[in-house]
Amino acid sequence: MAERGDLYTVDPAVRESLRGTSPVLVHLLEGFIDAGQVGRQVKEHLLEVGHVETLALFDHDALHDYRSRRPQMVFDQNTWLEMDDPDLVLAKATDAEGRVYLLLTGPEPDMRWRGTLAAILDLAHDLDVSELVTVHGIPMAVPHTRPTLITAHATDTERAPGNPVWIDRVTVPGSFSAALEFQAGQRGMFARGFVAHVPHYLAAGTYAPAALVALERLREATGLALPPRELATRSLATLAQLEGEMSSDSELAPLVATLEEQYDDVVAGGGRSVPTADEIGAALERFLAERDDEGDAGGSH
Secondary structure, X not given: OXXXXXOEEEOHHHHXXXXXXXXXXXXXXXXXXXXXXXXXXXXXXXXXXXXXXXXXXXXXHHHOOOOOOOOEEEEEOOXXXXXXXXXXXXXXXXXXXXXXXXXXXXXXXXXXXXXXXXXXXXXXXXXXXXXXEEXXXXXXXXXXXXXXXXXXXXXXXXXXXXXXXXXXXXXXXXXXXXXXXXXXXHOOOOEEEEEEEEEHHHOOOOOHHHHHHHHHHHHHHHOOOOOOOHHHHHHHHXXXXXXXXXXXXXXXXXXXXHHHHHHHHHHXXXXXXXXXXXXXXXXXXXXXXXXXXXXXXOOOO
């Protein structure tokens, strides 16, 4: 019989099978900033390459604002064929070598953040989760012709060294994943994440090279066996396509050349090395506005 909490239902057999494993918890939620669909690509990749069993299913009706984020439905001539109504799910997953970890996927809650955060962290504590980790993308003024930069963050700052030059302090709208990391730290649990810098001119689409680098950092941090497989193939294909566009687009090549110069200057430690807080805020606002406009038009990427 399923075990029920206020906001979720737990499969007791799956829960018992996790005893003594001290799993990593990877959380990849949708609904906020994810330039290049980095987090979504990594999530889809993990679901494709590993075996997944539902541990906890959250009450979507209690957490989701359907009028704000309406599910996509398919109408064909005279009937409704499909309804995409995703759930918030905490699953037991396995890597390529059979190691167990937890995978939290689905839309970030619209409501009851405090209760849902507490529920997830209570489950994590009960299962002796060793760490929580996430990845996503953010739009930045960087070129696709240079290696993808990653900004690491963690509840223990000594375990997030070697970041590219960024900014000392900035206030941005919060996400559920960020709140989960923050609350984990308040409880004395270790949590961290990796933010891929996605070229701003590619942020609205699917940028596989950044997802590939994020997956690699996730693998290095957790020790999970997460082979890139099709993600590596898509990354190479994306870069090859962009190389072709560079030769045919008269505006793209000069833009990329300017970004290359700025990127190289930052890496070398010279020149103006960081964007201002206003520039970061403006970039985030543009990205969110473009995504909202696409949503209003009924489109998706």
